[in-house]
Amino acid sequence: MKKPMKKTAKKKEGKVNLVVKEETELLDFLLNQKVKSSRNSIKSVLSRGQVTVDGKVVKQFNYTLTPGQVVKIEDNKAAQKQSELVGMSILHEDDHIIVVDKEAGILSIAAGHQKEMTAHRQLNIYAKQENPNNRIFVVHRLDRDTSGVMLFAKSEEVKQKMQQNWKNIVKERIYTTLVEGDVKEEAGKIESWLTENTKSFKVHSSPRDNGGQHAVSHYKKLRSNGVTSLLEVQLETGRKNQIRVHMADIGHPVVGDKKYGSTVNYMKRLGLHATTIAFEHPTTGEVVRFTSPVPKVFYTKTK
Missing domain, CATH: 3.30.2350.10 (Pseudouridine synthase)
Known part of the structure; x- marks a missing residue:
């Protein structure tokens, strides 16, 4: 009688994930992880865009890694598609x-x-x-x-x-926003009812129930230089332009948001970044969480 064949774990193509345990440079990390046998072969993998750090393609061999970051190695075909x-x-x-x-x-x-x-x-x-x-x-x-x-x-x-089922399956939605002025409160809750003007496409906020959509945002101050403040905003509801309108409501419009009262545009873009979303996976039911690093310019503008 033949012995049953042993099942071996199959590595998914393009899905090699490595978690950084200590600060190091990318090339040294990949060598220690035995991704390739030589420095030159690793540099080739980097140059082809096969390596991502927290979802961003990194080709710089001396890029500094910090604990908790996830390094992913794509196969060449997958890297070409993503590139x-x-x-x-x-x-x-x-x-x-x-x-x-x-x-x-x-x-x-x-x-x-x-x-x-x-x-x-x-x-x-x-x-x-x-x-x-x-x-x-x-x-x-x-x-x-x-x-x-x-x-x-x-x-x-x-x-x-x-x-x-969005309201029930989404467990966390966090944004980071750069706003005008020095936000005095360390944390706060903003609650209003939002309605949209269909001609101007601008959302208006009312402190009382006027038949609009109920909107709730929670914020905490991360840092401020007196001219601009960096806030973390957690959404309790997710309405169109909610954060932009709520920041204007408290007198601190999002930097670059002329539509809702901003008078400055330090970054030539809106000072709003969707940092985190956590939700129940639609097929497994498992709560999964994905994050995007806050653009460095958000921090440099609040030094």
């Missing part, structure tokens, strides 16, 4: 969802008949390289000038399931 994405990178992908890190200036989805290369359009092209029948669906959006974590589904069924 074609402009203004965004993939943080996570499985059979049901894609989580991306979007840069400021990239539109989430086209409005009307626009032909712009949006995040959604790029991901559709990316998915069809695997199978021409593949389609990508937007689960939630970010404003063009807001950067950070954004979620897409790989089927209409998953999209509907997540959107219809």
Whole structure:
């Protein structure tokens, strides 16, 4: 009688994840992890864009790693596919969802008949390289000038399931925002009712229930230089332009947000970044959490 064959763990193509335990340079880390046998072969992997750190492609061999960062090694084919994405990178992908890190200036989805290369359009092209029948669906959006974590589904069924249960499945949505002025309170709660003017596309806030959408934001101050303040904002509800309107409500509009009262634009972009999203995975039910590093310029403007 033949002995049953032993099952061996199969390494998923393009999914080698390594967690950094101590501060070190990227090349030394990859050598210690035995990714390749020589310094030159590792440099080749780096130059081809096969290495990402916390979702961002890094080609610099002396890049400094810090504890807790995740280094991912893609196969060359996967790296080539991802390198074609402009203004965004993939943080996570499985059979049901894609989580991306979007840069400021990239539109989430086209409005009307626009032909712009949006995040959604790029991901559709990316998915069809695997199978021409593949389609990508937007689960939630970010404003063009807001950067950070954004979620897409790989089927209409998953999209509907997540959107219809969004309030229950989303466990955490955190943004980092740079606002005008010195926010005096260390933490606070902002609550109002929001309505949108369909002609100006501007959202208006009321402290009383006027039939609009109820919106609640919680913030805490991270740092301030007296001219600008850096805040972490946690959403209790997720309404259109909610953070932008609520920051204006407390007299500290988001830097660069002329629409809601900002008079300065230090960064030539909106001072708003989607840092974290945590939610129940649509098929496993497991709570998964994805983060995007806050752009360094947010910190340099509050020194």
